Amino acid sequence: MSEEITLVFDEPPQRKKAPQHIADLDSEARKEWAKAAGYQGFRASQIANHYFSHVGAPAGEWSDIPADQREELSALFTPKLIELVRSISCDNGMTRKDLWRLHDGVLVESVLMRYTDRTTVCISSQAGCGMNCPFCATGQAGLTRNLTAGEITEQIVAAARSCELGEMTGGPTRLSNIVFMGMGEPLANYNAVLQTLRNVTAPNPDGLGISARSVTVSTVGLVNGIEKLTAEDIPVTLAVSLHTPDDELRNTLVPINSRWKVKEVLAAADAYERKTGRRYSIEYALIRDINDQAWRADLLGRLLKNRNSHVNLIPLNPTPGSKWTASRREDEAEFVRVLESYGVPVTVRDTRGREIDGACGQLAAAESAQQ
Numbered sequence: 001m002s003e004e005i006t007l008v009f010d011e012p013p014q015r016k017k018a019p020q021h022i023a024d025l026d027s028e029a030r031k032e033w034a035k036a037a038g039y040q041g042f043r044a045s046q047i048a049n050h051y052f053s054h055v056g057a058p059a060g061e062w063s064d065i066p067a068d069q070r071e072e073l074s075a076l077f078t079p080k081l082i083e084l085v086r087s088i089s090c091d092n093g094m095t096r097k098d099l100w101r102l103h104d105g106v107l108v109e110s111v112l113m114r115y116t117d118r119t120t121v122c123i124s125s126q127a128g129c130g131m132n133c134p135f136c137a138t139g140q141a142g143l144t145r146n147l148t149a150g151e152i153t154e155q156i157v158a159a160a161r162s163c164e165l166g167e168m169t170g171g172p173t174r175l176s177n178i179v180f181m182g183m184g185e186p187l188a189n190y191n192a193v194l195q196t197l198r199n200v201t202a203p204n205p206d207g208l209g210i211s212a213r214s215v216t217v218s219t220v221g222l223v224n225g226i227e228k229l230t231a232e233d234i235p236v237t238l239a240v241s242l243h244t245p246d247d248e249l250r251n252t253l254v255p256i257n258s259r260w261k262v263k264e265v266l267a268a269a270d271a272y273e274r275k276t277g278r279r280y281s282i283e284y285a286l287i288r289d290i291n292d293q294a295w296r297a298d299l300l301g302r303l304l305k306n307r308n309s310h311v312n313l314i315p316l317n318p319t320p321g322s323k324w325t326a327s328r329r330e331d332e333a334e335f336v337r338v339l340e341s342y343g344v345p346v347t348v349r350d351t352r353g354r355e356i357d358g359a360c361g362q363l364a365a366a367e368s369a370q371q
């Protein structure tokens with residue numbers, strides 16, 4: 001690995017660590033923490049139950065815990081890690097973008113999207129991103145820091161709570177899907193993301209009890225991360241941000257391609273598919289006259305025709321100051337036609353919440369191949 005690449009993974013020195021939260025730990029460690037703090041071990045499981053099963057129920061409602069202990073237990077084990085700065089809604093209240101401030105002032109975003117058959121939250125795994133993809137708004141500012149599992153999980157629990165409280169148009173519902181398509185490269189923050197996946201998929205009271213197949217982890221293609229994920233027992237849907245089938249252009253669009261080439265990334269995704277039985281998604285932002293030529297669709301079709309994958313075409317959401325824009329309608333249609341001629345499943349993403357994505361083009365990508 002070259003020195004330059006090593007630097008990409010280096011996190012800038014952390015200011016002050018986020019307070020510890022039960023969502024940072026597995027159930028055994030939660031128990032140990034409770035005991036070390038002078039409480040009975042089973043309190044940890046009761047607190048987890050309020051946090052996960054009752055999606056962040058306030059301490060006042062913790063009826064199985066003595067009233068005079070509720071506030072102190074809540075402050076210690078479920079400290080508030082994310083504070084809502086602003087919410088913006090669109091699509092008639094079916095899409096909502098939330099801006100969160102973390103304990104050290106860092107800002108991250110999440111987006112909640114309600115559909116007829118499901119409600120999805122798109123969450124951030126890092127503040128900023130070190131991957132430096134030139135078409136992505138988040139990539140431009142570099143990586144500020146990794147989020148902790150607690151900080152990532154809090155975005156999910158807040159979304160689940162909003163659903164249950166009926167804050168989205170259409171009344172109370174359940175959060176059904178989670179996509180790691182907000183700010184950051186999830187596999188570059190592996191441990192915190194893995195703990196978050198455990199929090200999401202573990203049955204109540206240890207977690208939210210959402211099935212792994214309802215969770216999508218989207219990656220630029222960090223092969224070492226995909227391999228690690230393959231070895232876990234959490235068959236989430238994998239999405240690979242390919243954006244072009246050829247290494248030459250991909251070296252520019254997704255700079256980490258200089259470390260792991262298209263073929264290596266696809267081989268890792270194939271191994272993931274073999275282990276989990278889960279079809280993976282190929283994310284492809286269509287950029288006018290950059291990666292939307294019919295010959296590239298042809299190359300992509302050849303590459304994918306015998307693979308168990310699904311292509312998600314995303315009309316580019318132009319970032320401020322960028323000279324790039326979305327493809328022409330006819331080029332997009334031709335791209336789809338060519339891929340389909342190879343029998344490759346393809347959908348063009350209907351980008352939700354476009355008008356509220358001014359600050360972060362990346363979040364417009366949202367939603368994966370759940371259809």
Ligand code: SAH
Nearest residue numbers: 136181184185218219241283317361362365
């Ligand atoms: N770092 C991860 C996850 C976050 S981005 C990844 O790259 O996969 C989620 C998706 O949005 C990725 O496919 C990303 O390439 C895409 N994306 C980023 N900026 C975009 C933009 N301006 N328009 C359309 N899609 C974009």
